[in-house]
Amino acid sequence: MNILRIISILMITSLLFWSSPIYAHTEEELELYSESAILMDANSGVILYEKQKDKEMYPASITKIVSGLLAIKEGNLEDIVTVSQNAREAEGTRVYLEEGEEVTLEKLIQGLLINSGNDAGIAIAEHLDGSEEAFAERMTEFVQEKVGVTDSTFKNPHGLPDPEHVTTAHDMARITAYAMENQTFRKIVGTKELKWVGESWDTTLRNHHQLVLQRDDVTGVKNGYTDDAGFTLSTTAENDEIELVVVTLNAEHPRHAYMDTERLIEYGYQFQTETIPAGKEFTDEEGEQYILDETINFTVKKGQDWTTQINTDGLLSIKNKANELIFEYQFPIEETMTDDKPVYGSTAGGEANPNPTGSDGPGLWRIIMYTILFSSILIVAGLLFMRFKKKRTTKPEQSPIVIESYKDPRPWRKNW
Template sequence: MKKNPFKQTMIIVLCISLILTSVVLEVFAKEHQDSLGLYAKSAVLMDADSGRVLYGKEEEQFLANASTTKIMTCILAIESGRLDETVTVSQHAASMPKVHLGMTTKDTFLLKDLLYSLMLESHNDSAVAIAEHVGGSVEKFAEMMNEKAKELGCEHTHFITPNGLDAKDETGSHGTTAKDLATIMSYCIKNDTFLKITQTKQHSFQNVERSRNFTCNNHNAFLQMMDGALSGKTGFTADAGYCYVGALKRGERTFVVSLLACGWPNNKSYKWADTRKLMEYGLEHYEKVKVKAKQELETVPVINAADNSYDPDKEILMPVRVKGKDLRVLKDKEEKVTVKCTTKKVLQAPVKKGTVIGKAEYYIGEEKAVSYPIVAMENVSARTPRWYLQCVLEKFLF
């Protein structure tokens, strides 16, 4: 039987293609794998109290973050405005794409109601109306967003829009990192108004003119997934994929999870699976323990110190202590807590009680958890001509 050279060539090409595809997929899987098998391209489990990253996967990779942006929009509006203020609607706000409230330029709203629209239904037009009201314009509000992010210690965040729609400007594209997003959420959940809004199941309201009625329902499924769920915000755009940031509190422990690029359609449920996995990891591995603030430290010599003994040769030693309370820290059961204390080698009189002369750094494993000042425990006066005269009198007359 005569062999078909073309057919043989095609079979060889197909085999090579399959092998190369397998290799590429294997390399991709290795590059993106993590011990928990998360779907998200970037993820963080954070201790909300300390800001410590307890589990991270590509946590500092800059990515689009979609409507999770709205947690920043919400907290800025709460802090910068009054909830009973009236918000007018610009043509720009009314032109925002779905998901939207459907506002028109004839409407006015209470800021409070638009915040529910923003966080429960993720309405893009409400986000722009809020931004224009609080900042004067979307651009000015974006400046406020970025300033706040820097204030919170976010190093790789760039906000352009208040709603998280994909955008670019001369500086770059709209986005953040999983670590920065978790940091922002850790700050937001300390605000009672933010928690009240994001925990509300349903909110009904009217425009100020009372000519239209609206109802917003909470789409944060995490609130019903786990006991202690505090808050959260979903997001999706073509660039960002499915995103999520949420918080949970159990006893003294508060965890924040952030997920970026956690699948694209039809993988809407990936974010809930990853959130549960990370939260359960935190609950299983981390506990709050008491760490006693170190009190007994070496004394520090004081130069030129005067005391009532009127002995110029006497060495004065300053007792010092850590100015801090006993700590309650979140740590893995296997992690050790150590304290590194550094103080000045000598002090120059005069010295006031409470003067900071060093620091005590508390480490959980290799990571610094907190730093407390070390302070002087007594007042020490400096030597004066009168003090030296008294020394002479004590030595030769008494």
């Protein structure tokens, strides 16, 4: 067997290894109409699917998730709010408040979140901070400090167009998950109908989020639309195994936003949330103990087995049966002594990585395969060049051979 044949076999072997992924990818390719979208496990924060999740977008009325939650957490629901002329003259969707009308803060929040009342949003902002601008500044600070998002800026409490009023699907998913932990908020956004008696408008409010009306598993939360933002939708849904957050931004038609959302919900139901309770102890190979002071939530596919492993630096790794990384949790460095043995706790706050980058990395073995592959290609190319050069060597009296075309002898490169 000559050297060229040996190298060819080596190269083919390398290609076989190269085309076999080291890390399995369970994510399917979904056809979505919305420009930006995300599917997230509400309890673990694991992103199960995303499409341009970090792209800066206009939120429209899903802004009211923030203004409503802020009013619930930092206002007094029994306060009596006097409606201003400015609120009375709000553009867009309203609950038809009258100037001088006196309404409880709780009722305004209901009108804001169930019926998307822009006038209610302005009345809330003016009551709590004196103006829309001041309240919007508090909204931005609130989500940064309480939720930890950094890519959202709010300029008003309702979501009417402003070029600087922006968010991302990822930010809104995290904000939504945080908001749904508040039981008052959760109850309001899950309300299907509410009797409304106002000074100029007596009616029954029906939740503007159509899936709240149509599906029992959908627990909230808010829809929106402006010409600039398109149709936006933030949704939570749950079954016995998982609670999901879905955010879709800039769909061209409301039907598309709802279709995308339902498609993502059904995709999400193939997963389940797993829990490791606070107090669970782990021991590394050197006998050091690590004790959880908080519950860890992570996400796996239904029926998937998993194991835990902790290294001597206090990094807890959760892996599936194929030894692929699912979740990471870093215990703090601080240590205390118990029975002359160091015991690591999470009193300083451990750090969870719900979407570990290691699960998408190339791995050492794949790097080796890449090196072998490209080295083989270079060697074969050099040998072929020398062979062709030898063939083109002619006697002085002969005319030089003109090669009009060259067919690559490696057809696999077309798909490389």
